[in-house]
Amino acid sequence: MDLKVDSEYRCNKCRDMTFIVDEGVAFPCECRALREAEEILKRSGISSEFRNKRFDNFNYYYDVQVMEVYKVARDYVRDFESIEKSRNNSIMFMGQVGSGKTHLSLAIANCLMDRGVGVLYMGYRDSVIRIKQNIMDQVYYHREMNRFKNCRVLLIDDLFKGSISGSDVNIMFEIVNHRYFNNLPMIVSSERCLSEILEIDEGVGSRLVEMCNDYRVEIRGKRLNYRICVR
Ligand SMILES: Nc1ncnc2c1ncn2[C@@H]1O[C@H](COP(=O)(O)OP(=O)(O)OP(=O)(O)O)[C@@H](O)[C@H]1O
Ligand SMILES: [Mg+2]
Ligand SMILES: [Zn+2]
Structure with missing residues (x-):
């Protein structure tokens, strides 16, 4: 009734x-x-502030490196449906702090969500801390891990930021390895460069390298810190 x-x-x-x-x-x-x-x-866990990070409010005219990164991000969005199920279905932005890595990651996520593709946002540091704090709570642990492992697209923001312990690496390996085996896409941003990521953990790093083979960019140069240099 x-x-x-x-x-x-x-x-x-x-x-x-x-x-x-x-x-x-x-x-x-x-x-x-x-x-x-x-x-x-x-x-998705994407706030309204993050919802406003778009391609059309991203300024790429001021530097050729930024133009290149922007282009890779656009190419990824353009290709997404055809590569989704393949091994090479992910994208990674590395390097310079403040250069727009998170902005472009979110621009991709927002485009995909507009097309009905579900994306889950994972702020690396907060998420890993929360998982570790609840590691004794098996129900919580598995529920959280399963969300990150199985969502259609996972956005990992600021991978390996700060000091890293063995359990941080184990958590990331479990997630990345599962997604690697099941060809599930990731959008990754990290202020670390590729050699640093590989040094922190070759297992996580080499899987990301393989999955981001066509869409991987490293931004270098302090002047590209948009927070303090550009505008
Ligand atoms: N090219 C750009 N056009 C417009 N806004 C930009 C551009 N690059 C960065 N921004 C803005 O500058 C701020 C910093 O960018 P963002 O957070 O994406 O940097 P980041 O590379 O992720 O930095 P961090 O390594 O500290 O995480 C954000 O508010 C972002 O929207
Ligand atoms: Mg960032
Ligand atoms: Zn209706």
Whole structure:
């Protein structure tokens, strides 16, 4: 029994069921795509501030290196559907602090979400700390790890930032290795360069290298710190 009046539904056509039954046949309601997009965004962990990091508010004119990085990011978005299931389906931005690595990672995530592809944001440091704090809670541990291991696209922001312990590496290896075996895409940003990542952990690093073979960029030069140099 339904006690709601019409004004309490977000969609009066389907009464928020997202489908309409007509002569015994169910059709998706026109509100369904919108609801699915909202659901993807809710689950992504991407805040409204991050939602505003876009390609069209990214300025790439001031430096040829930045132009190149921007182009790789655009190429990745363009190619995504055709490479998603392949081994080479991920992208990695490395190097200079403040050079727009997170901005471009989010621009990609926002484009993909606009197309209905679910992305999960993982702030490396906070996430790893939280997992470690709850490592005795098996239910929490597995639920969190499974989210990162199995989401359609995982955005790892600031990989290996700060001091790193053996358990930090183990957590990242478990996630990256699972995604590697199952060809699940990752968008990675890190202020470390490739040789540093490989030195921290060759297992994590070499898998990322393989998965980001066509889409991997390292930005160098202090003058490319947008926070203090450009504008
Ligand atoms: N080319 C750009 N055009 C417009 N805004 C930019 C550009 N590059 C960076 N920004 C802005 O500058 C700030 C710093 O950029 P961002 O956070 O993406 O840098 P980062 O490379 O991820 O730095 P960190 O290594 O510290 O994480 C953000 O607010 C971002 O939106
Ligand atoms: Mg960043
Ligand atoms: Zn509806």
